[in-house]
Amino acid sequence: MDMLTPILETGSGVPLYQQLYAFIKKEILSSRIAPDTKLPSKRKLSAYLEISQNTIQSAYEQLIAEGYVYSLEKKGFYAAKIDHIHQLDVRSIINDRAALDKLDTISYDFSYHGVDIPSFPFTVWRRLAREVINEYDRELLQLGDPQGHIRLRTAIADYLHQSRGVNCSPEQIIISSGTELLMLALIQLLGSDSVYALENPGYEKLSMVFSANKARFTAVNIDESGMIPDEVYDSPVNVLSLTPAHQFPSGGIMPISRRIQLLNWANKATDRYIIEDDYDGEFKYSGRPIPAMQGLDGSGKVIYMGAFSKSLTPALRISYMVLPQPLLYKYLGNLSYFICPVSVIAQKVLSRFIEDGHFERHLNRMRLIYKRKRETLTRTIRAMGPGIEISGADAGQHLLLRVDNGMNEEQLVSSAAAQGVKVYGISSYYLSADPLPEPPRILLGFAAMEEEDISAAVSLLLKAWWENKATARPL
Numbered sequence: 001m002d003m004l005t006p007i008l009e010t011g012s013g014v015p016l017y018q019q020l021y022a023f024i025k026k027e028i029l030s031s032r033i034a035p036d037t038k039l040p041s042k043r044k045l046s047a048y049l050e051i052s053q054n055t056i057q058s059a060y061e062q063l064i065a066e067g068y069v070y071s072l073e074k075k076g077f078y079a080a081k082i083d084h085i086h087q088l089d090v091r092s093i094i095n096d097r098a099a100l101d102k103l104d105t106i107s108y109d110f111s112y113h114g115v116d117i118p119s120f121p122f123t124v125w126r127r128l129a130r131e132v133i134n135e136y137d138r139e140l141l142q143l144g145d146p147q148g149h150i151r152l153r154t155a156i157a158d159y160l161h162q163s164r165g166v167n168c169s170p171e172q173i174i175i176s177s178g179t180e181l182l183m184l185a186l187i188q189l190l191g192s193d194s195v196y197a198l199e200n201p202g203y204e205k206l207s208m209v210f211s212a213n214k215a216r217f218t219a220v221n222i223d224e225s226g227m228i229p230d231e232v233y234d235s236p237v238n239v240l241s242l243t244p245a246h247q248f249p250s251g252g253i254m255p256i257s258r259r260i261q262l263l264n265w266a267n268k269a270t271d272r273y274i275i276e277d278d279y280d281g282e283f284k285y286s287g288r289p290i291p292a293m294q295g296l297d298g299s300g301k302v303i304y305m306g307a308f309s310k311s312l313t314p315a316l317r318i319s320y321m322v323l324p325q326p327l328l329y330k331y332l333g334n335l336s337y338f339i340c341p342v343s344v345i346a347q348k349v350l351s352r353f354i355e356d357g358h359f360e361r362h363l364n365r366m367r368l369i370y371k372r373k374r375e376t377l378t379r380t381i382r383a384m385g386p387g388i389e390i391s392g393a394d395a396g397q398h399l400l401l402r403v404d405n406g407m408n409e410e411q412l413v414s415s416a417a418a419q420g421v422k423v424y425g426i427s428s429y430y431l432s433a434d435p436l437p438e439p440p441r442i443l444l445g446f447a448a449m450e451e452e453d454i455s456a457a458v459s460l461l462l463k464a465w466w467e468n469k470a471t472a473r474p475l
Helices: 016-029 042-049 053-066 090-094 122-132 150-164 179-190 204-212 229-233 256-266 325-334 344-355 358-382 409-418 451-467
Strands: 069-072 076-079 173-176 195-200 216-223 239-242 273-277 302-307 319-322 388-391 398-403 441-445
Touching: 016 053, 042 053, 053 069, 122 344, 150 173, 150 302, 150 319, 150 344, 150 358, 173 179, 179 204, 179 273, 179 302, 179 319, 179 325, 195 204, 204 216, 216 229, 229 256, 239 256, 256 273, 344 358, 358 388, 358 398, 358 451, 409 441, 409 451
Parallel strands: 195 216, 195 239, 239 273, 273 302
Antiparallel strands: 069 076, 173 319, 302 319, 388 398, 398 441
């Protein structure tokens, strides 16, 4: 391709790289740019459009992150092959691993739970709570709407559309107290005939929820792009549980081509659905956030789930799901006895927090804080030298280490604990008995740690994994 000719408006309020990104994305989706077509170089396009190469670089990076473009070293940027989403034809419907020794003192904990506590907006939250608690407001002492307070559902719907690309109305939103309770409702809603596919590795509590409620599930392996479609087609499942924006625990981002493949799988039968768990989709530290998979869905196949545990605090215990219209009608008809377990007071405070713009400002502040923490963590780890590799996208609140020093996973965890540092092996997130990847991988969460503690903790890991390697506890 010789050149691109988008119409860029410098005074529109939309950054130029976003305008260029949107133009190229549309050209690729409409097949006006054919698959494997080489895009103009940054230098040539910069000269032609009279904009900076940094602007073009930002647009290309976002397109690469979402899977619309791929790059070849020393060759350039190319349009990816994007399958079309096949909409559902309504006419066809008619016709315990071993425990480690516990130490009394752990100085540093790389847990992926928790948030940066000092950054919570206590002053604003306290003021809003005082304003909400009004003796003349009779709603505060009533059960409230079973689906959740309408103002909060409206605020969430507006936020999701603007920031995550989710298309929904407030009526489609169900508010609850934790993702586990929402999963419990879905198990009852989708019925006992459903078989669920869980990411392998994936969030460990899901299998516990399904087992406790006698729901059938199977582990489906992931690769660098997410759940493997061939394994989905070869399994008896009809509901997929995915974390496409930031896979847990691998940290990968599902590209557009894989998302479309799985949506096409869902569109082949009326009883197939995809549960999209967007647990920390707000936190991407370069380029624009990856839009939700739900925004691609035109057949009512994606059940979108979110929570405020990563963006605000897990102590708030407010989560939500967006049901496609057909499932919403079924929910209202069959599960009307479900009552929203979140207090009306908490819902009203949160709705005010979002409506008044505090939530958006808080997220912007937290992205900067977590970006600094992540940079500190990656910088200090890379200084450890060879034998260690960082994986996981530039997003979320955790990353993975591939540690090649001769130790196995349990030795890595126990030797770190001996130095007062708690780290987490990835084996507990696997559902199947397949051999674990070698060398072993360790998960490090950084959101709840102080920035100055991260460097100190990594120094202790260096001591545990290399300097004291000979003293590692034998198995």
